[in-house]
Amino acid sequence: MNTSNFDPKQFRQALGSFTTGVTIVTTRGEDGQDYGLTANSFNSVSLEPPMVLWSLSKTSSSAPAFMTAEHFAVHILAADQESLSNRFAKRGEDKFAALPIQRGPGDIPLLEGCSARFQCRTTYRYEGGDHIIFVGEVVAFDSFDKSPLVFHSGGYGLLLKKNSDLADVSSNFGDDWLGFLLGRTYYQLLMPIRERLKEHGLRDIDYELLTILSMGDGRTLADLQHLVAITGQEVAAKDLQPLVERGLLVIDQDRRVHFTEQGRRFAIELLAFAKAAETSAEQGLNFEEAQLLKMLLKRVIRSTGSELPAYWRKENFWRENSVWTQALCQDATPG
Numbered sequence: 001m002n003t004s005n006f007d008p009k010q011f012r013q014a015l016g017s018f019t020t021g022v023t024i025v026t027t028r029g030e031d032g033q034d035y036g037l038t039a040n041s042f043n044s045v046s047l048e049p050p051m052v053l054w055s056l057s058k059t060s061s062s063a064p065a066f067m068t069a070e071h072f073a074v075h076i077l078a079a080d081q082e083s084l085s086n087r088f089a090k091r092g093e094d095k096f097a098a099l100p101i102q103r104g105p106g107d108i109p110l111l112e113g114c115s116a117r118f119q120c121r122t123t124y125r126y127e128g129g130d131h132i133i134f135v136g137e138v139v140a141f142d143s144f145d146k147s148p149l150v151f152h153s154g155g156y157g158l159l160l161k162k163n164s165d166l167a168d169v170s171s172n173f174g175d176d177w178l179g180f181l182l183g184r185t186y187y188q189l190l191m192p193i194r195e196r197l198k199e200h201g202l203r204d205i206d207y208e209l210l211t212i213l214s215m216g217d218g219r220t221l222a223d224l225q226h227l228v229a230i231t232g233q234e235v236a237a238k239d240l241q242p243l244v245e246r247g248l249l250v251i252d253q254d255r256r257v258h259f260t261e262q263g264r265r266f267a268i269e270l271l272a273f274a275k276a277a278e279t280s281a282e283q284g285l286n287f288e289e290a291q292l293l294k295m296l297l298k299r300v301i302r303s304t305g306s307e308l309p310a311y312w313r314k315e316n317f318w319r320e321n322s323v324w325t326q327a328l329c330q331d332a333t334p335g
């Protein structure tokens with residue numbers, strides 16, 4: 001193919017099929033300012049002597065600083081540093097504002113929270129079309145055992161290692177059915193919460209009602225009936241009685257159901273149990289596996305939810321006075 005006929009978009013797309021990590025490269029300019037940018041052109045070059053490379057667009061506002069700097073630092077970003085990556089990919093931002101910074105050789109800024117960090121002495125600069133290729137000798141490095149952020153086809157990703165666990169998926173329909181796996185997971189997560197409910201003489205239906213009210217109270221019985229119906233259960237006025245008798249709920253003259261102060265506290269306590277159950281369930285998963293699990297479940301919720309009645313849309317469950325939002329701001333933990 002004649003290179004002058006390349007479609008730049010297609011060329012970019014083809015290059016994007018090469019999956020990389022994401023780095024932030026930083027340096028200190030002669031003007032005493034810190035400079036840095038997000039770069040995925042990083043690669044290892046040599047072990048002995050230890051050398052790495054990356055390339056910088058000639059149009060980058062950081063180019064003059066890197067062209068004269070004797071040192072630079074490469075930070076391999078961790079999976080939870082996507083927003084930092086976005087910050088350093090934008091021109092004109094005060095990229096270093098409010099970041100905790102250490103200093104390396106030549107006063108270069110060193111960022112925290114990454115999965116690895118290389119402090120380098122600039123050894124070569126090569127012309128590379130519209131980029132300059134920087135080769136640096138590594139003078140010091142740190143490795144922090146954090147999973148990396150991944151970049152592929154113009155978007156961020158998470159690393160999922162192919163391991164034997166994945167190959168070990170049972171083919172037996174019964175215990176491999178998605179519904180069984182989801183149900184079993186849900187009931188096991190619910191166990192500590194059920195124990196707490198039992199101590200108060202409350203049943204699963206009470207939990208459903210408290211959960212829905214936690215997303216926003218002041219609802220009518222009809223609202224509750226509609227929303228609880230997603231669980232396949234039915235609610236009658238008498239089902240509210242045990243919660244009213246225990247001083248957890250009150251019904252106002254417009255027949256709207258509200259938490260009492262005690263009810264609100266109990267709902268926060270149940271939420272803390274739910275968060276603790278989630279944390280312990282995720283112990284067997286690393287950061288990106290836990291993210292991936294939730295991402296995939298959200299996709300399944302979307303793909304199975306298109307025919308649902310409008311009142312089961314997420315926004316109908318949540319109201320501004322949600323206990324969850326308030327409680328998460330106060331860091332609720334089981335007492």
Ligand SMILES: Cc1cc2nc3c(=O)[nH]c(=O)nc-3n(C[C@H](O)[C@H](O)[C@H](O)COP(=O)(O)O)c2cc1C
Nearest residue numbers: 037038039040041055056057060061088089090091
């Ligand atoms: C994932 C990702 C990888 C990037 N890789 C590079 C790169 O290797 N080299 C480069 O010059 N720009 C790269 N960029 C673009 C720069 O980060 C961006 O143009 C730059 O930070 C703009 O600000 P500046 O002009 O102040 O440098 C990348 C951006 C992203 C989001």
